[in-house]
Amino acid sequence: MIKTRAIVLHRFPYSDSSFIVKALTEESGIVSFIVKGGKKKESPFRGALDPLALSEVVFRQNPNTDLQFIKEATLLDWRKNLRNDLLSLAKAQVMTEMILRYAPQGVPLQEEFERLEQAIREFDEVITDKSRIFAQWLLDTCDMWGYNLDLTTCSRCGRTLEKPAADFFPETGGFVCQSCLGVEHPRARLETLNGLWALQTGGKIERPEFAENALLTYLRHHIGFLKEIHSIKFLNETRKLFDYH
Ligand SMILES: [Zn+2]
Known part of the structure; x- marks a missing residue:
């Protein structure tokens, strides 16, 4: 028993x-x-x-x-508060679907349990800044599943970043510093770069959907998402409702 x-x-x-x-x-x-x-x-x-x-x-x-x-x-x-917060609910549903589809079956998943429990608890708390929760969970999940993402180092010169990276390649997870990028145009959007920097330094993420999508793309390339994550559709619809920009 x-x-x-x-x-x-x-x-x-x-x-x-x-x-x-x-x-x-x-x-x-x-x-x-x-x-x-x-x-x-x-x-x-x-x-x-x-x-x-x-x-x-x-x-x-x-x-x-x-x-x-x-x-x-x-x-x-x-999780009464979470259920009354559509955007948090949509993000929590993506997390549970990802665990269901991609976590290994038939083995203990203690760390997955702890991380998911923490994220859902934070979504349920009455706090104002929930901008980091989903991105942090995605970053932790990269770590747990063996695809550690180094947010602090330029992938070209190996130097430690001292401000937001000048570019990011979600397919490889490589960050590029300003001097390595030179006059090239960055492919990543400023919102993504600032969001990932805020995630790393502990600040509020102004437009979390960009950092979240970059992390999802990174994970997708490493896991090779064979099956569609259905709840991402719902998340995208919900994000539009909350897009005041
Ligand atoms: Zn560099």
């Missing part, structure tokens, strides 16, 4: 009365649960198995099946 904290990544109907819940557990990595009768109003799990909820689950791990029966699920935090 395993008792562990879990973040609900995804939930979908399975039959008339059941659904399947995929969760990132602290102890056992990604686990798929079949929840019989879970759609009924009086289901004891209601809320605890909502996507993005943090819960404590109890289950017996059956090694002969991919679908585990859940015995207990206790809601620890439903």
